[in-house]
Amino acid sequence: ETGVTQSPTHLIKTRGQQVTLRCSSQSGHNTVSWYQQALGQGPQFIFQYYREEENGRGNFPPRFSGLQFPNYSSELNVNALELDDSALYLCASNADRGTDTQYFGPGTRLTVL
């Protein structure tokens, strides 16, 4: 048990729709990172938030956006869904900047039809 939960577990959307994925971290985990894992691939870094501000972003378009809240929860929003957005989305959190292990949630499986 990592103490990181994600919802929903599975989600099916159609192309062009918008989706919000949620992550709940352990109390005190001020850093949250989101990753996209396509089938058969390693996870790819989307972005990271520290104390509610974006703290780094990978090579993803602006239609991928995020929010982090004071209660250690966070959201990943994806607009104008494309078929290639179908993937497992993982969030990971840690307690302090760079000094603690990142704990991963079980992921949300998004299917775009």
Next chain:
Amino acid sequence: AQSVTQLGSHVSVSEGALVLLRCNYSSSVPPYLFWYVQYPNQGLQLLLKYTSAATLVKGINGFEAEFKKSETSFHLTKPSAHMSDAAEYFCAVSPYSGAGSYQLTFGKGTKLSVIP
């Protein structure tokens, strides 16, 4: 820019045999290196990490890895495979500039099968 190459998308070993999973990295700054394991339908679990201390890193479940700067490698080993080791393993690299937490670049993964 950083990248990770995992040699062998699928490795099979017999139960009790040595496990060797290969990882080579490319990094423009001193790297921090990680090995994660992923069981089916689960998230990632950290096995071990190298953060510029000892070059031989011991992790959970009997795994260890050695950082070799001259070879830009960080191979994962376990002396004796157990059936429960069957899973997918990911090597990852991250910079740490002091400005933030780890932002991992993963390899494509190696699926380990253990034959009874």
